[in-house]
Amino acid sequence: MGWVTRRQLTDLLGALSLVLALAALAFGLPALDRALPADRPVSADRPYAVGGGVTVVPPPGSRIDVTETRPTDDEGTVLFRIGPVRYLITVRRFDGDLPTAADRLRQRITGTTGYQVTGTELTIATVSGLAGLQGGYTAPGRGGRYAVFVADGRTIEVTVSGADLDLGRTLPAIDVSTRTLRYDPADAK
Incomplete structure (x- = not known):
């Protein structure tokens, strides 16, 4: 050695x-x-930029899930959590009308095993004048609501899901938040 x-x-x-x-x-x-932590508190007193020129005022007590949130100039996704309830807003490029956008969202919802759309679809409008359609869906042990809007070559999709009891408590605040959705073409690319 x-x-x-x-x-x-x-x-x-x-x-x-x-x-x-x-x-x-x-x-x-x-x-x-x-x-x-994957979620962070978010202010409920000012608009949050979802992406693609879309903003929303989050419900009080909501937290943003940073693992599911991806804002960009052109598109975007934000996931708010209000306790165990998920409140997801997605902005995508879209070349079509509102009924087509609603049909695509319903197909994505029912494409998940056990999920089905329930009830009738109703019209909805935001404070800023965006016209949309909303409906409900169920899944094993969960319920949900969806809404879809079309603005300037984009679709704005809202899905809310949670256990029925939790949804009953949070839906009023989520409805108020959804009505604050605003599209500003100056903020979109």
């Missing part, structure tokens, strides 16, 4: 340092990510 040279010892220490740094990244960053 030979002697270890100073250069070999330096190389070994460098390699060990690199392995330790990679291990810290591989295990430390995911642990840090898990330690940070």
